[in-house]
Amino acid sequence: MTKLSVNINKIATLRNARGADNPNVVQVALDAERFGAQGITVHPRPDERHIRYQDVIDLTKVVTTEFNIEGYPDHRFMELVRLVKPAQATLVPDPPDAITSNTGWDTISNREMLTDIVAELHESGVRVSIFINPESKYFEPAKRTGTDRVELYTEPYASTYHKDKEAAVKPYVEVAQLARELGLGLNAGHDLDLQNLAFLKQSIPYLDEVSIGHALICDALYYGLENTIQMYRRKLEL
Template identity: 60%
Template sequence: MTKLSVNINKIATLRNSRGGNTPNVLKAAIDVQNFGADGVTVHPRPDQRHIKYKDVYEIRPIIKTEFNIEGYPSPQFMELVKAVHPHQVTLVPDPPDALTSNSGWDTINHLSFLQDIIGELKECGIRTSIFMDPDPDLIINAAKTNTDRIELYTEPYATMYPQDPEKAIAPFIEAANIANKAGLRINAGHDLNLQNLKFFNERIPFLKEVSIGHALISDALYYGLELTINKYKELLIRE
């Protein structure tokens, strides 16, 4: 069964819109684990517009599943993850003003940079994953960074899925096979939802984990958080 890590950034976005501590991000992290999620994901950004660095420190002690921290490896971010020591760090190439992650790493031009960053994280015993487009050449080069995993950036799949599921999934199947052959484990995330997740999970070989936030938290407004997590988990069972 593919693991589900719930990104709770949107909980923090809602809290920050009014100030105070409602909804409570720490309680959300506890609840998603109690409701069956296999992990908690956060993505602190430099402007702290959703998850704040303070949240990350407070969340870490209550994690009983897995803690995944996403972000661009700035000096501030690296200081944070080394201090917090999550189970996994997912490196994304976002500029500071990015609204959301919208592309993967260029592992050819940024090879040396990624090797250095990943080397630092491995010295701390932290599993690494790097955000990747389903580009065969870039994925082959990703193995040279010494990362443990890649996270396939799935927005292009989600966008095309309603019109042509087979065409949408094809480059991701190829990417997963190439990654596996190169010795990389495979995660995925971005715009996966109740409509497209089952098809993706059934077709992508070697998929270890999906990280889902925006769609899942949005669905929880209608179904409630516990039922929503159960709905997503059901779609991740391979028959």
């Protein structure tokens, strides 16, 4: 079964626009779990323009499904993960001013650094996933870092899906098989939505988890959060 982890960053963006506490990030996380989310994802950034570090601390007290914290592993991120000990930490190579994640790790040139970080997170009992492009050259070095999983960066798939879905998914199927041969768990995320999700899952049936935020929250404006989460769950069960 592929789990659905709901990224609630956009809820925090909406809250921060007015400077108060509406919508309440913790309540939305609880509601998302109640509506069928099998995990909650957050991605705190240094400027705290959406999820704040205090949000992460507050959420860890109440989230009962898998809590996944994404981020660039700088000193503050590592301190936060050691403090809250989420189920999973997803390492992304975002610079501080990035609007959103837009590439995976070069696990060749960064292998030594990532190896140290993975070992440190394992000492805290945290499962580690490395955000990665669908290029086979990065998978063996990723395995050598000691990471538990990799997360496929799916924006290239999403951007070409409507033109030629078979061509769009082909490199992902190839690297997914390689990850499986290497014994790496497999996550996926970025620009997945109700149109392209089912085909990705059907093409890679052994995905462990997808993390979806922007599209899901946008859909919730029209369909409601409970109905939207169930719609995404059904796409993963086809």
